[in-house]
Amino acid sequence: MARIIVVTSGKGGVGKTTTSAAISMGLAKKGHKTVVIDFDVGLRNLDLIMGCERRVVYDIINVINGEATLNQALIKDKNCNLLSILPASQTRNKDALTLEGVEKILEELSKDFKYIVCDSPAGIETGAHLAMYFADDAFVVTNPEVSSVRDSDRMLGLLSSKSRRAERGEEPIKEYLLLSRYSPTRVKSGEMLSLDDVQDILSLHLLGVIPESKSVLTSSNAGTPVILDEKSDAGQAYSDIVARYLGETRPHRFIDEKSGFFRKLFGGK
Amino acid sequence: MTINSHSFPAVEFKSSTFSVPVLSIASNDLILIQQLLDEKIKLAPEFFKHSPVVVDLGEVNKKQLALDFEDLATVIRKTGLFTIGIRNSNEAQQAQAISLGIPVNTAPTSDVRVENRKPKPITAPADDEFVGSDSTTVTITKPIRSGQRIYSFGDLIVLAQVGAGAEILAEGNIHVYGTLRGRALAGVQGNTEARIFCSDLQAELISIAGNYKISDDIHGAIANTPVQIYLQKNTLVVKPII
Numbered sequence: 001m002a003r004i005i006v007v008t009s010g011k012g013g014v015g016k017t018t019t020s021a022a023i024s025m026g027l028a029k030k031g032h033k034t035v036v037i038d039f040d041v042g043l044r045n046l047d048l049i050m051g052c053e054r055r056v057v058y059d060i061i062n063v064i065n066g067e068a069t070l071n072q073a074l075i076k077d078k079n080c081n082l083l084s085i086l087p088a089s090q091t092r093n094k095d096a097l098t099l100e101g102v103e104k105i106l107e108e109l110s111k112d113f114k115y116i117v118c119d120s121p122a123g124i125e126t127g128a129h130l131a132m133y134f135a136d137d138a139f140v141v142t143n144p145e146v147s148s149v150r151d152s153d154r155m156l157g158l159l160s161s162k163s164r165r166a167e168r169g170e171e172p173i174k175e176y177l178l179l180s181r182y183s184p185t186r187v188k189s190g191e192m193l194s195l196d197d198v199q200d201i202l203s204l205h206l207l208g209v210i211p212e213s214k215s216v217l218t219s220s221n222a223g224t225p226v227i228l229d230e231k232s233d234a235g236q237a238y239s240d241i242v243a244r245y246l247g248e249t250r251p252h253r254f255i256d257e258k259s260g261f262f263r264k265l266f267g268g269k
Numbered sequence: 270m271t272i273n274s275h276s277f278p279a280v281e282f283k284s285s286t287f288s289v290p291v292l293s294i295a296s297n298d299l300i301l302i303q304q305l306l307d308e309k310i311k312l313a314p315e316f317f318k319h320s321p322v323v324v325d326l327g328e329v330n331k332k333q334l335a336l337d338f339e340d341l342a343t344v345i346r347k348t349g350l351f352t353i354g355i356r357n358s359n360e361a362q363q364a365q366a367i368s369l370g371i372p373v374n375t376a377p378t379s380d381v382r383v384e385n386r387k388p389k390p391i392t393a394p395a396d397d398e399f400v401g402s403d404s405t406t407v408t409i410t411k412p413i414r415s416g417q418r419i420y421s422f423g424d425l426i427v428l429a430q431v432g433a434g435a436e437i438l439a440e441g442n443i444h445v446y447g448t449l450r451g452r453a454l455a456g457v458q459g460n461t462e463a464r465i466f467c468s469d470l471q472a473e474l475i476s477i478a479g480n481y482k483i484s485d486d487i488h489g490a491i492a493n494t495p496v497q498i499y500l501q502k503n504t505l506v507v508k509p510i511i
Contacts, residue, residue, distance in 0.1 A: 150415050153432045157414030201432065201450070203412060 002110040005117045006135035006173075008159075010151030012122030014143045015180040018216055019238070020119035021049040021225040023139065026242030028083035029227075032114040035074065037105075038088035039131035040121035041097055047087045050077060051223025061089040064101030070108050079228060084113075094127035102130045124158060134164050137174045137245075140204065143181045144193040149201050152177075156202070177204035178241060183212040184257040195255055208241035210234050211254040289321055289353065292345070295328035297336040299344050306348045322350045327357030338365040406441075413437060413451065433473060442466070454481075455498075465498040466510065480505055 007020045017040070024036035038046035041061060047053040052075045058068035063086075070086075077083035086105075089096065109116050120131035132138060138159050142152040159173050160166055166173075179198060186192040195209060215232030219225065227242070229235040233254060240250045296302060310317040324345065329336050338355070342365075345352050354372045355362065363373045407421035408428065415434035419425065425439035428446050435451035437443060443455045445467035456463030456478040463477050470491055473484050477500045487507060495510045 150433060153415035154434065155414075156412075157417040157432075157435070160411065160414070161417065200448075201430075203430065 002106075002113050002116050003137060004106060004110075004135045005115060005137045005139060006120055006132040007117060007139045007141060008120040008128065008132055008155050009122065009141040009148065010124060010128075010155040011143075011148045014141050014148050015210070015216070016122070016141050017045050017049055017119055018220065018226060019139060019141050019178060019180065019210075020046060020117050022227040022235075022238040023242055023245070024083060024115070024117040025077070025080060025225040026227045026238055027115045027117070027246075028077070028080045030242060030246060031082065033082050033112065034115040034117060035084045035086060035109050035113045036117040036119060037086040037109075037131075038119050039097070039127050040119065041088045041127060042090065042093045043121065044088040044090040046119050047075075047085065048223060049220050050085050050225065052077065052085055052087075053223070056087045059087045059089040060105065061092050061096045063105055064096070064098060070105060079224070094121065094125060097126060097130050099130060099133065103134065106134050124154065128155075129158070129162065132159055132163060132173075135159075135173050136165075137176065139176050139178050139207065140202075141178045141180055142198060142202070144179060144183075144187065144195070144198055146193065149193065149198055153202060156204070175204055176207040176245070177202060178207050178210065180210040181212045182209045182254060184255065188257060206252070207244055208237055209252060209254045210237040210241075289323050291325050291356075292322045292350070293325040293328055294336070294341065295332070297329055297334040299340055302341070303344045303347065306345070306350075310348055310350075318349055320350055321353040323354045323356060324352050325357050326355060326359075326362060330357060330359055330362075336362070338362040339369065342366075342369055342371065407439075412447070415451070431472075439463070452476075456500075461500050463500075466495070468495045469493055470496050470498075470507065475505065475507075477505060482507075 005023070007016050007023070009016050020036055024034050028034040036046065036050070037060065038044060040046070047056050055075050058073035060073065062068040063070050063073050074084040074086055077085060106116060118131040118135065121127040140152050140155060142148050156175060159175060163173055165171065179195060182195070183192055187194045199206070211233045213232055213234035215229050216226050216234050219229055226232060226234050227238040237254055240253065243250050294302065322345070324341070326336065338358070342352055352371050355366050356374045358366065358373060366373050405422065406424040406426060407419065408426045409419060410428045412429040413419060413427060413431045413435045415432045418436045419438065421439040421441070423439070424441040424444070425437055426444045427437065430447035431437055431445055431449045431451040431453065433450040436454070437451065438454045438457050440456065440458045440460060442463050443453050443465045445453065448469040449467040449472045451472065452474040453465050453467070453472055454476040455465045459478050461478045465475055465477065470487060472487060475482055475487065475498050477498065480500060480503060482505050491507060491509065496507055497510050498505055498507050500506070
């Protein structure tokens, strides 16, 4: 049985798609057959970040409507053959997604894949709801900023009440915090919420802190998940996150100026 | 004595409560209904003469017996009673009632609660919340997230934090053993003796029996201290728990 991971946040622009691309690549690189699904119907982005936009023929809506088979729509990643991408439709909107359709797709993918990563759209409407409804684990991506934290808090409420696991009274979705775009320097100067401030409100299991990094933008534009940039701090942060998710113990980095961020930047280790 | 016309407007809406007998119908046999009604009325003809009734169709609809409301209304009228409303009716019956000039769902359901004089922000629980059974204590062990609403018919105990944008309501007391950042409303059905207790008060709003304070009025020296909130002469008092 596959493990379904939803990457969610409530708020837009916090790094859901970057994270989805990075962790799905990370899981595949670790030898697990992984598929990443873009649920952002109408605002298709994941294919760009994954660098497969020119190979999109069919999408998730075609599969739901029975116009294409799942195998026709799945795109094999060029960097890692254990990773597949199921793109979203750019010409439709979120209402084209149906609960039954999504359930059927996930059921079919479960037979083949070890991990299914669902890249949720922003908001709390149909797309986001369907992305998280069948999830086993939730990666809550949050920026160290008040509105992002509050939206994450709202999302956590929905995860615990509006998911299949909640409705069936099963073990609740495992929730993990991924604090992205973190800048210890700005935290120190009081411009940004600290990890402690965020945890004070969310009190979640921290999977990792991803530092604010130029490499994220560079990688996005180049169409390669940032995790493949092993020299970059953000890439390393995502590698740590994948390793921790898979049960390895790795000390947290990039939280403090001295112990992480700057030493990394200036070739400390 | 002169009457100031300004203080007596020609038309004025006033709220008033009446006690009206409810006629519960559990059969669709109109002949039987007429027979039984006649027998009842014979026992106290003066009491029932021109008496208004509200017809409750809950029982007959529960049994899924087809009932033509127009025919029933004719039967009831023949007995001398006036139907002034129906409740627990289905759509077809409601349409018939309205065409006969009879209001639909006029009476509240059986458990009429004592109305509170104070404005009550919210009383009815929505269906997506944790709701305890009648007059029991609800205990929540997980953080209450932004956007969640918890309603308890009795006391509410939260062994975690209450996030900003969350709303907890109880007809009794509220205890929060964590930071209270959302809204907490105790005694929502008018219990002025209800209290709110919390380990760290950073609430957006606190209310007891409809008397409320917003965060601007609460914050100050009391942050990070366990406090209790109670009502004294219609004013909310926030005091550290000693």
